[in-house]
Amino acid sequence: MTAAPPLDAAERPWEPSTPVRAGWVSLLAVANLAVFAAFFGPLQVLLAQQAEDLSPGSKEATLGLVTGIGAFVAMVANPVLGACSDRTRGRFGRRRPWVLTGALVSVGGLALLSGSQLVALMVLGWALVQLGANGSLAAIMAAIPDRVPRTQRGVVGGTVALAQTVGALLGVGIASVTGDWAIGYLAVAVFVVLASLPYVLGGRDEPVRHVPAFSWSGFLRGFWVSPRRHPDFAWAWVVRFLVQLGNALGLVYLYYFLQDGVGYADPEGGVFLLTVVYAVSSVLTTVTSGRLSDRLGRRKVFIVVSGVVMALAATALALAPVWPMVVAGAVVLGAGFGVFTAVDYAVMTEVLPTAEDSGRDLGVINVAASLPQVFSPVLAGALVSSGAGYPGLYLLAALATLAGALAVGRIRGVR
Secondary structure (H helix, E strand, C coil): CCCCCCCCHHHCCCCCCCCCCHHHHHHHHHHHHHHHHHHHHHHHHHHHHHHHHHCHHHHHHHHHHHHHHHHHHHHHHHHHHHHHHHCCCCCCCCCHHHHHHHHHHHHHHHHHHHCCCCHHHHHHHHHHHHHHHHHHHHHHHHHHHHHCCHHHHHHHHHHHHHHHHHHHHHHHHHHHHHCCHHHHHHHHHHHHHHHHHHHHHHCCCCCCCCCCCCCHHHHHHCCCCCCCCCHHHHHHHHHHHHHHHHHHHHHCCHHHHHHHHHCCCCHHHHHHHHHHHHHHHHHHHHHHHHHHHHHHCCCHHHHHHHHHHHHHHHHHHHHCCCHHHHHHHHHHHHHHHHHHHHHHHHHHHHCCCCCCCHHHHHHHHHHHHHHHHHHHHHHHHHHHHCCCHHHHHHHHHHHHHHHHHHHHHHCCCCC
């Protein structure tokens, strides 16, 4: 695939030019805290605990079923609800209503999970959490190309990525300190409400542009973005898919990896400690790399370096699955993923075909983050159950991450 040279401002008249203020960015970041607490509190701790209680003889299979179906829901929800936000009109704008609706649906799913004593109800509850959280995420991410000029997208992307890391840390912390998965779900639900409200009440949406007449055929066709016409968009999707696949493979069985692969006596506490280490390391690189990327006007070199660093860390975990190496791996992985997420957001917003459908198109790219969640439980379960075990799992994670980092070179319209 080949692409035309980067478009200048005259050829992209939809691009915003007025810098955004720190207050608006802060509200957006706090809303992202809610989304990622809803994702990672259950994903890293609560679902694993609940699966072990409800089906102790097949905990890995139960966790894989629940997370796999939830990831499929996320894969569909993100682009569809992003497209719905593109077409929403009203006094509250087109993004904020979906942030609020998504938060409420997530809370409903968390409440259902807190009382679930059946695997089927676990599946339903987690599917609702994924539906709601992805609706919020689609609207939040679409607000960036709506409001943020290109020259600020590295630092804003870094701030949003930082909020995601902190949100994951807070979610895992809330889940860990409660000591009971039922109470943990409810505590996360309360946090989701409190963190979503500031943006819903105080954030300002960009005025709605012209929206063409609705038709089901046009709506459905819009989810296919031709790789031939938009090769940069397609390669950005591939990069995100491969790196997120590597990340998902490393995280899906982290609780059980510590319990069974490393032999760590307190896997719940271990997950929380690793999340803290990962978050601190990520914080040190996220905003700094985004700001430096804006200053240099370059994105791809940051993604290549971050991918190589993460692949090396995953390889080390495969070769030496002992607690000191796991802690060191969390430091290196956090640093690498912090760089990747900051710059990846900027790249995504720079390969969008149009502004009117930015929610839909970003949702399509976000499928690249959701789809690995569908595949990773199956791949991880097969590897862990086979002779490859956890070393094979982390070697595959390293290969996927490295391939994603190298694929960024195929994007021609971004430096």
